[in-house]
Amino acid sequence: MSTAPDLTQTTAPAVTTPGFDDVLAAAARIAPHAHCTPVLRSRSLDALAGCELHFKAEHLQRVGAFKFRGACNAVWSLAEADAARGVVTHSSGNHGAALALAARTRGIPCHVVVPDNAVAAKVAAIGAYGATLHYCAPTIAAREAACAKVQAETGAELVHPYTDPRVIAGQGTAALELLGRDGGFDALVTPLGGGGLLGGSAITAAAMSAGTRVFGAEPTGAADAFQSLQRGERVTELVPDTICDGLRGLLGAPNFALLRQHRVEVLLADDAATMQALQLFWQRTKQLIEPSSAIALAAVLGNRERFAGQRVGVILSGGNVDLEALGKWFARG
């Protein structure tokens, strides 16, 4: 792990980003707990895209998302005494569920702060993995206060969903498996929300396969990373509006540093293109991926000339679909 200067603002504090060594250590650490997910191929999708697509199937990962990798690495990175005090995070989505299950694999407490307007089914899932739930008002201030209170009372370690270097390193293990198994990729495309998966993937690709260009697929309605790279400073005021519920987080500071360092390019896709890609993928493979995964395929299909004839790795981030939201979309016909 190295402390790199934050390239965004000269006055900002330095950010800590993990290195490839950390990804390799994470792979060893999580191996007893995480699935090595399969890589899927589809002749008909290759024909439609005009390139050779290799899909890393993280919807088949535990808790249905790659998030288990980072959470598991964070949990198993802790010294014994620290681990005993448990972990805490704020997330009503996949990271909350992932941290809860990761904590359970080590037999330590997990606290998850959730806004009191969170989707009941998602909160129930986090509870089912054994986490202690802490409700708070749906504001950032209330959320941070609730986290601080849990930390003060229990000594639990905070595990941020995507800026934590242990989390970023853990997410990099999906690309490690993909590049290590198939190799020779011209391009690697991952969904882009807070930048944990993309940051970790960029570290891995740079170390293993320097000729592989790395792309993030970001919703047009949550294009803060795209704008951040254009402006050269991190955009933090954007209000996301997208059906990709896993990609509404704003790019983190270390994530931004990694994207710049590894010259990652951001491709935008609007929700209509993402949902078209999702339907296409569902139809052709019968695999249930969520919109936040489908956006990576949408980005390839929307930029055919960039990928023509190439060997392209695509990380499908998860399969935890919000059926009510999707239903409303499909019911429009």
Next chain:
Amino acid sequence: MSTAPDLTQTTAPAVTTPGFDDVLAAAARIAPHAHCTPVLRSRSLDALAGCELHFKAEHLQRVGAFKFRGACNAVWSLAEADAARGVVTHSSGNHGAALALAARTRGIPCHVVVPDNAVAAKVAAIGAYGATLHYCAPTIAAREAACAKVQAETGAELVHPYTDPRVIAGQGTAALELLGRDGGFDALVTPLGGGGLLGGSAITAAAMSAGTRVFGAEPTGAADAFQSLQRGERVTELVPDTICDGLRGLLGAPNFALLRQHRVEVLLADDAATMQALQLFWQRTKQLIEPSSAIALAAVLGNRERFAGQRVGVILSGGNVDLEALGKWFARG
């Protein structure tokens, strides 16, 4: 193949039903063309159901449904000269697509009669597999007239979706693979529409595993088979009303004979139970099955006491979901 008396009506003509030899011949015939689909397990679904579930994944079959097995067997059963004149059927659903692809594997013409109010996407899929489409008015009379006209003009062989003995024998190969691979099942559950899959499965189970009870899962809103077995005669006047679009066909005469011969039991599930089972299966496995598949799981979950602690084979018939219809269901929340 044996010509058995029709047990339903003393005045009815004899019906032709296939035997286990026909299933074995079908397996050899379709092996170069059909997938041997995987069998899926889920610890969390086993825990919920209170039994050991082995899911035969026909949603991963070619054209996304078991229907390819029967269609392929029919196409490859034809003598060379007959085959050259092609095949014809009336089906805007999975059987139409399956017959089209099966015909393409042999390089022969395929004609599909579709009602002019059929879902455009489904018709387009059949066309994409290379079939010649013949539109007709959406009545049984118009459909049969259109089929007869194609037969008269081309000499094409009619392949009925579920009463054709070659089709029934082909559908029996899914159970053949499942019972041959895992064995020792207490029960085998398949969806029940016209009775092609269930009839073929019953033949296979009776020959391979006499101790395995065979169940059909039928929608409460299309319970003609349930009523037929109760009354001892085939109910033909029922108007189906169910979200299971693959199970709206009425039980065929040879299918009825097979169900009675093999003492098959019918379990009913209403659409609400089926859609709950579908959501559960989607959530836990990330595999996209259609309602007509999920009903088999719904039947097990709705009759826990019947299957408690048992080893249960479940045939998932397909994964061709009608997203607009499902969207309307999910959007209700």
